[in-house]
Amino acid sequence: MQFQHLRHRSIYACICVSDFKENLEAVSKAISECSFLAIDGEFTGLNTSSHNIHAFDTPEERYQKLRQGAMEFLLVQFGICTFHFDEEQGKYITRAFSFYVFPRPHNRQAPDIRFLCQSSSIDFMVAQNFDFNKVFKDGIPYLLPSDEQKLRESLQQKHQIMEKSDVSSPGFSPSSHQKNQPKIPAEHREFIEDVCKKVEEFEKSDLDVMSLAPCNGYARLLIYRNVKARFPARIQMETNTDNKKVQYIVVSKTKSPEDAKRKLEEKKAEDYEQLDDAVGFSKVIRMISQSGKLVVGHNMLLDVLHTLHQFISPLPEDYEEFKSMTKCCLPRLLDTKLMATRPPLKDQLQYFSLGELHKTLQSKPFVVPNIVFPEDVPSYDNSGEQLHQAGYDAYITGLCFITMANYLGSVQKPPQDAVTPDSPLLQGYVNRLYLMRINDIPYIDLSRPDPLPSREHVFHVRFPSEWKASDLNHLFSPFGNIQIVWLDETSAFVGLYKKEQAHTVLRALTKGDNYHVISYNDYRKRITELTPTNQRKRKSPVSDVDLPAKRPRSQKQETKRDITTIPEEAEDEEVNGEEAKEGNEIDMTEEDAVTQDHSEDLGGWVEMW
């Protein structure tokens, strides 16, 4: 989540692969001691161009769309801020961490991840001094438990073979013992002779280890085979890779069978340690999951999806399965944006992006909580890197949560002070994830069926591709202002602001000679009928079927404003729902606008000039 307008002394530890191990203990301690923790993620992109969210998504459609993004884009920084409430002092003791994470393939067997980037997101992150070299070079690796299991098994097999062939070099499995020495392609004889001479000298010397000159994979195989055949069991070879990824063979002596066995054991231990390092950041997520602590985020649906998909298990295609998986892996979630956008807090607030929210919460009627940063947490001051660090945004999120929780207490009769995470006052928000830009469905409910609003005032319209917003506005003019959601060049959802007009629409319109109107609910039914059951559960979610790619940019001035979201606002920018609507109304009457979404629309509009 990107985050504006604030400066603050550095209060978080920025952790990458080099100092991950030494900090893991401190992180574990912070998580196990805290009263709750806040999280925030930074991603390489937000939405795939073919999966645009809109105001008439159902929660399941929204999940399917965001799932696509979460599967394709990469979470590259994970922020954690733990808050421990000290009853005596009435203070929160706080620890914040920013982790750079990157799926570095630690060896040949490791998964070679492909991930998507969105240039507007990258451009914005770089403008905030996000350090991509650091992510790519020093990012902490991670593994899904399933991949870890596979790698563990493959190690076991490898070790079995090594024990059988009782040497730690390839090309020397028992079978190959019986074979005579492999013939060397003519043009390589000289090269191999050279190497063998070197090895012979090395053998006679007092040296224990010798590195050969770097060479390619084919040359390495020839060396393995021929050198091994000439010096059976007396020497060992393995391939090393330097920090420039240049590969070369290291030759070492085998003094005795015991020595060989010892080397084998060392090799095994080394392999398992390497695997343990590869599990890396996944350990932290497992700690959070196992702690069962309340996990707070701001507009956190994307953060949750990425966290599950990247560190715990690929996101299921089935929506209900996703709900139960989330409940099982992150049993207590709370979204500060949901808190802020519901009464009673909603009535005290105007803007709901993390930055704006934090600003508002610093003045009356809100009270800034008492926070202490202990010194025992690694932390350096680097104001350049400070802003837009996930650990810092997580800290602000936790701060907003405490402030809003305390406000809820203050408006009780009698007032309560210091509302803690387990307070009944918060139960209404727990395990409900805020849904952006859907006015009539505020959240995904992980514990219950989602809210199911009437959409009788919404209609699906087919029309000629020449049609513009003005044509739709004109068609619906008898019924007042409308909200338009383009599905493609020839279809759209149209919502009435005057819901009471809903019943009259179909009588008046239904089918003209060049357009066709049906109710939202009928449209839904047809789509569901049209979609094979297996497909409904599989790769192409319903949303793909009924919500084609974003309307292609056309040269019509009106549709110009159908543009991508303003980066800094993309994840999180929203204004109070009522205003948003009013904004749309002003907008459409004055500008005859195509409005898919309030902030997008304004962003595009204002940007035009």
Place this chain on the structure above:
Amino acid sequence: MQFQHLRHRSIYACICVSDFKENLEAVSKAISECSFLAIDGEFTGLNTSSHNIHAFDTPEERYQKLRQGAMEFLLVQFGICTFHFDEEQGKYITRAFSFYVFPRPHNRQAPDIRFLCQSSSIDFMVAQNFDFNKVFKDGIPYLLPSDEQKLRESLQQKHQIMEKSDVSSPGFSPSSHQKNQPKIPAEHREFIEDVCKKVEEFEKSDLDVMSLAPCNGYARLLIYRNVKARFPARIQMETNTDNKKVQYIVVSKTKSPEDAKRKLEEKKAEDYEQLDDAVGFSKVIRMISQSGKLVVGHNMLLDVLHTLHQFISPLPEDYEEFKSMTKCCLPRLLDTKLMATRPPLKDQLQYFSLGELHKTLQSKPFVVPNIVFPEDVPSYDNSGEQLHQAGYDAYITGLCFITMANYLGSVQKPPQDAVTPDSPLLQGYVNRLYLMRINDIPYIDLSRPDPLPSREHVFHVRFPSEWKASDLNHLFSPFGNIQIVWLDETSAFVGLYKKEQAHTVLRALTKGDNYHVISYNDYRKRITELTPTNQRKRKSPVSDVDLPAKRPRSQKQETKRDITTIPEEAEDEEVNGEEAKEGNEIDMTEEDAVTQDHSEDLGGWVEMW
């Protein structure tokens, strides 16, 4: 292309967005004066996991697979090295450039590119000190001609509207003149009043320009509307974005209608300059294309595909269309890897990656050419950045080309010295792009139909999913050693090394109770029949149909070696074809190996230990 083993004083200019304009002239001069130029690209990834190339691809299948990668991965650095032959001195005067390129969205209307990254490629590039922050932050933008056209038209429309409404702020189109002042949502009245007061004071002051505090898109729209309504035509507003992407409104005075008109003209000029900047690096590619000069690359098919797709026009789905498009945009191409792998040069060489080739070409019978670097080219010494820079690899490629061309001259009777790019000796290589890892089809021929070898010794086999390489080897044991290309868990191509055995196979095998063998040609026919014509020309190329995703890693030791390519060798690592085969043979008899590809196989094998 990644490139090893060499150090050299810095000989290229490293150009990013900040110094692009000032260097464009020098680049243009270098291109127009040169005898030929060499190119090289750096990409964010090489192959999508679902499109593995293999030894029995047809040229069209290979194109379809590489096209997928070229469409999804991003070219982030483009290297150009120009070589001008000075007849008098018998020297080449050389200029090398490395351009960082990145599709930064220069405004709201610009395309917001999504691109793929491959973690192994990123990991390798970072290990070579490739600077991703520099790419993302200072990369030179670019536009496809088609996108440039769209943006130009949208600017024209925008300017028309601005002229109509004769103010350069939104929310003030003629229509809105007639409206009364828009009502302000209650909770924003105070905020708007504040702004209006500020503007009023500003109006009375001697200042010409005033910046308002940053605020979000919705607030900006309210300001535009209400301030405009109160101060019609006397002041102008526009939105600026600071380097942190924070947006704020700048208010300026309109002294007179002439003044307003002048400001409008300035705004127009500014818009067109901004668009010109956005075209950016595409200009350089257009220069190369229009120069008609010989363009040399090493194993350049991927470079060509990325160059066309990113800077000239999206790659066509139709293979023949691709050929003619390439001929039209890059009329003279020469691939040094094709030169090196064909007689007579092949007989003098062993390894063909750029690094190894360059090494070999520095000693007899080859003669290192005489190269001069003029001082008038921007160039700085930074040995860290030096290696693996596209400009440097392009330089090495050109060097190899000259050396090999001169060698061709030296073996003529009578010997010719200084073979220039237009020499008949080179005609056999022009417009033929090297095909990796296809032994029987050395190149794509842009000017003629591709070579069409007999594949009578190749068979398509279906078998139970439990089958391993050993089962296939056993099945075909009567016919000698085989080459296996896995298509999926239950099918593979099998090639005989003893081609003369081909005719006996079908008589002997065809269909067993748990396997099914047909000839490669019959298999091809069936696939083509099975694929609807429209599909054949459309999204799912033949290759998608008959060549499913790479065999999923299983836990079988044998198939362990079916792994992704070694990064540094991925683009380019190959050994002399004959050896490769021999290697495979040794390999399969000794290790009972699954070999999709020689170097992959070795890479995986050697890496295992």
